[in-house]
Amino acid sequence: MNEFTRETTVKKMSNSGKMPESNPPYIDREESRRKQDRMIAELRQIDSLLIAFSGGADSAYLAWAAHQALGKRALAVTALSASFSEHDREEAQRFAAAAGIRHECIRTEEFANPLYVANQADRCYHCKDELFDKMEALAGERGFAAIAYGINADDTHEFRPGHRAAAEHKVLAPLLAAGLRKNEIRALSREAGLMTWDRPAAACLSSRVAYGTAVTPELLARIERGENFIRELGFRQFRLRAHGELARVEIAPEELPRALDTEMTQRIAAELKQLGFTYVTLDLEGYRSGSLNASLKTK
Numbered sequence: 001m002n003e004f005t006r007e008t009t010v011k012k013m014s015n016s017g018k019m020p021e022s023n024p025p026y027i028d029r030e031e032s033r034r035k036q037d038r039m040i041a042e043l044r045q046i047d048s049l050l051i052a053f054s055g056g057a058d059s060a061y062l063a064w065a066a067h068q069a070l071g072k073r074a075l076a077v078t079a080l081s082a083s084f085s086e087h088d089r090e091e092a093q094r095f096a097a098a099a100g101i102r103h104e105c106i107r108t109e110e111f112a113n114p115l116y117v118a119n120q121a122d123r124c125y126h127c128k129d130e131l132f133d134k135m136e137a138l139a140g141e142r143g144f145a146a147i148a149y150g151i152n153a154d155d156t157h158e159f160r161p162g163h164r165a166a167a168e169h170k171v172l173a174p175l176l177a178a179g180l181r182k183n184e185i186r187a188l189s190r191e192a193g194l195m196t197w198d199r200p201a202a203a204c205l206s207s208r209v210a211y212g213t214a215v216t217p218e219l220l221a222r223i224e225r226g227e228n229f230i231r232e233l234g235f236r237q238f239r240l241r242a243h244g245e246l247a248r249v250e251i252a253p254e255e256l257p258r259a260l261d262t263e264m265t266q267r268i269a270a271e272l273k274q275l276g277f278t279y280v281t282l283d284l285e286g287y288r289s290g291s292l293n294a295s296l297k298t299k
Contacts, residue, residue: 041069049073050075050147058151067102080107083110125162135147226247247279
């Protein structure tokens with residue numbers, strides 16, 4: 001049985017035993033390469049493959065690995081909607097062109113689903129469900145044998161309801177099945193010469209909106225413009241979190257001293273207020289992935 005079957009994926013995702021420590025302090029490079037070799041060998045057993053490709057480090061590495069294994073029988077697919085920024089679209093297209101990977105964009109309609117727009121804790125489930133519906137339709141039209149996405153071994157430590165949709169759609173998880181962690185993926189990407197090896201963590205624009213606040217294309221456009229401004233100021237890892245009238249800016253701890261400069265804070269506040277936010281705050285804890293999930297633990 002192929003290692004990437006649904007049963008294996010679900011077992012690895014739902015294992016109730018002790019999980020390996022996330023972000024280990026070192027990398028066994030030889031073991032990482034063996035994992036990569038085994039994964040590519042398994043990918044070669046698949047007739048053809050669609051890869052859910054956002055342009056981030058994980059999905060870019062998976063798209064590259066699938067290309068190594070299958071060549072033109074692998075197709076990276078990027079979903080376009082109001083939740084996917086123009087910056088991320090450009091980055092995805094730039095990577096695919098540089099790596100020589102087959103790449104196409106499709107439109108998804110998650111905003112037509114009231115359960116997605118309501119922005120409850122399961123929003124990501126409805127997004128991924130729509131994505132995999134569209135990818136299944138594309139696979140049927142083009143004759144692709146399977147679909148894969150880029151969950152890695154560290155992601156099982158986090159709250160990610162989208163993974164349930166992947167299991168329901170029998171989507172393959174090659175990185176998880178190989179036991180590859182985030183830092184291993186970055187190291188292997190660097191060895192392979194992939195431009196995404198040090199790309200800052202990325203997520204859809206809807207992940208910036210506090211749970212319970214409706215996600216709309218108009219709100220996400222404001223957030224995107226605000227993040228574009230912060231990027232133009234030279235910051236690399238950040239988020240603009242929207243809490244109603246309040247814009248909460250998270251910036252990586254190593255970049256915080258520059259962000260806390262009085263002139264810089266005034267520039268950021270002025271721009272975000274022009275975008276319609278009444279209050280602007282700089283989070284003293286800095287950037288951290290999934291910070292809005294903290295509100296779920298108190299309910």
